[in-house]
Amino acid sequence: MGFITADSRAAWVDTEPTGIDAAAEDLVTWGASSSADLYCWLTHGAPEDWPVVLFSHGDDAWTRFDCGMTEFLCRVLSADGRVEAMKDSVLWAAGSRQL
Numbered sequence: 001m002g003f004i005t006a007d008s009r010a011a012w013v014d015t016e017p018t019g020i021d022a023a024a025e026d027l028v029t030w031g032a033s034s035s036a037d038l039y040c041w042l043t044h045g046a047p048e049d050w051p052v053v054l055f056s057h058g059d060d061a062w063t064r065f066d067c068g069m070t071e072f073l074c075r076v077l078s079a080d081g082r083v084e085a086m087k088d089s090v091l092w093a094a095g096s097r098q099l
Contacts, residue, residue, distance in 0.1 A: 005027065015055075035058065038054070038055040039054055
């Protein structure tokens, strides 16, 4: 994931996000989608407290979710409206249907 983290950090610098207090070096990528969306931890504080930051490649926008990766994925799998940024993902609501 090192090279994808480098991509995330470059995207951060290129898009100059507002409303998220962080530097590019604060990002560590833990996932990516087929549509080039990037899922990162914002490495502030203790690792168990790192929130998720999502780069949506379609609109070149960053969104911060004040939860960890596990909670974020649980919300996606249960179609929780607090993570609508992933509504187009195959994982959306996957917890409520048989795969």
